Every structure is written in C-alpha cells, then in structure tokens.
Amino acid sequence: MRLFSKNNNLVRFLDVMSIDLFIIKGTRKARTKRHLEVDRILLDRTIPVDILVYTPQEIKERLSLGDFFIKNIVQKGKTLYAKR
Numbered sequence: 001m002r003l004f005s006k007n008n009n010l011v012r013f014l015d016v017m018s019i020d021l022f023i024i025k026g027t028r029k030a031r032t033k034r035h036l037e038v039d040r041i042l043l044d045r046t047i048p049v050d051i052l053v054y055t056p057q058e059i060k061e062r063l064s065l066g067d068f069f070i071k072n073i074v075q076k077g078k079t080l081y082a083k084r
Contacts, residue, residue, distance in 0.1 A: 018048040022073050025053055 034053035062070040
C-alpha cells in the first residue's frame with residue numbers, strides 16, 4: 001500500500017496484512033448499506049480491508065457507554081482524510 005503525503009510529497013511503502021478502515025459519516029442509511037457503499041468503492045482492493053462505518057451520533061453513544069474499542073480508535077487512530 002502506498003501512502004502519499006501532500007505536504008512534502010513523501011511516499012512510504014508499508015507491508016501490511018490487512019487494513020482496518022474506520023469511517024465516520026453523517027448519514028441516515030442503515031449500517032449494512034453504509035458498509036456496502038464503501039465495499040463497492042474498494043472493490044478492486046488487493047489486501048483484506050475491515051470496513052467500519054459509523055455516524056457521528058453512533059460514535060457519541062458508544063463513547064458515552066465507555067466502548068474501549070471506539071475510544072482506542074478515536075484516541076490512537078490516524079486520520080487519513082477529513083472533509084473540511
């Protein structure tokens with residue numbers, strides 16, 4: 001997988017077995033429909049990808065319940081893209 005940095009045009013190559021893709025998307029669609037939308041976009045992938053698509057409200061609810069998994073991603077995950 002190649003990661004491109006727009007700031008300094010640095011290209012890094014990573015050896016990865018799989019990718020966990022955690023997406024926060026403002027939508028009213030059911031979780032399965034959200035997953036299928038992303039799955040179709042990444043149809044030609046060559047490595048396994050775990051796709052998790054949550055709404056901002058779902059994230060808020062999970063964090064209020066003390067969900068360690070979501071908390072860990074929010075605190076330690078790397079943002080690859082954020083809509084401005």
